[in-house]
Amino acid sequence: MAHAQALTEADKDRFYLTEDHHPENGTLxxxxxxxxxxxxxxxxxxxxxAVLGRNYAAGPSGADLFDLPIVAVNTALLLFSSITYGFAMISAQAKKVKPTLAWLAVTGLLGLGFLSLELYEFNHLIHEGAGPQRSAFLSSFFVLVGTHGLHVTFGCIWLVTLMVQVAKRGLGVEMKRRLMCLSMFWHFLDVIWIGVFSFVYLLGVLK
Amino acid sequence: MSAASHDAHEAHDDHGHGHEDGGAHGTLKDYVIGFVLAVILTAIPFWLVMADVLPSHQMTALAVMGLAVIQVLVHMIYFLHMNSRSEGGWTMLALVFTLVVVVITLSGSLWVMHNLDTHMMAPMPHDMREVP
Structure with missing residues (x-):
């Protein structure tokens, strides 16, 4: 018995790394x-x-279509929504329900502002005859920017869901975990938008 | 012995929980620094393009892409709170793996499609003249 115990102790010593740092909760x-x-x-x-972005099919190019001031406002909205979500997370860490809800609401409104500007832009493009079916450039543009917009839409729905949950159940451990996941999602979308405004809009206007 | 190991386990659990609970969350200072840097790094490329500051378009394009990469790093560090220690390094490993796949996807697509383009270019008028 004593021998067996000694063995397991030794085993524990040898493989102590397997016990260390294992994720207690792998959600994040x-x-x-x-x-x-x-x-x-x-x-x-x-x-x-990148491959199709110059195939205009004798149609309009990015320089003809893109309205940089709108893109700048959109970028600002998304950036502001990132920091307001950060403030919501800080309030949630301090277990303050009302400021958390308020910051989440501001974040959601900024997200909706972003979406409505983007929809306005898409609508404008389609009415000018520069819809997704016009050229390979416009097809790939609408798919890329539209997929990002779809992500923001689902982010907004998720945000409202979490606001209802926070209002009903307060800020427990599991609620903070959910807020943390949405925080990662939201900031990730902002990172993708950096690529979109730099690569698609700014370089598109340059060409 | 068993009690001691139990205690150690307990302490470890507590530590793990405290860490998990908060996850990697930033302070107000982190967010403000990140936000200010992001605003600056967004304003510069828009200014470069809209005011047409640099002499050539190629230089502007390079500057815009360079600033975008820097801004992505700023977001990763100050907003997503990336570091090599979170989740025992697994988030960093996943990120590095993803970046490798992204680089292969982007450079590979561009390379292959550019190659195809140059090889399958429609014959130019002066080539056509030599066709019997």
Missing amino acids: LGFWIYLMSDCLIFAVLFACY
């Missing part, structure tokens, strides 16, 4: 891996746009 890591897979979707769409 799992969500991160989801975000990485999402990142691959966007990488493929960016590659698609």
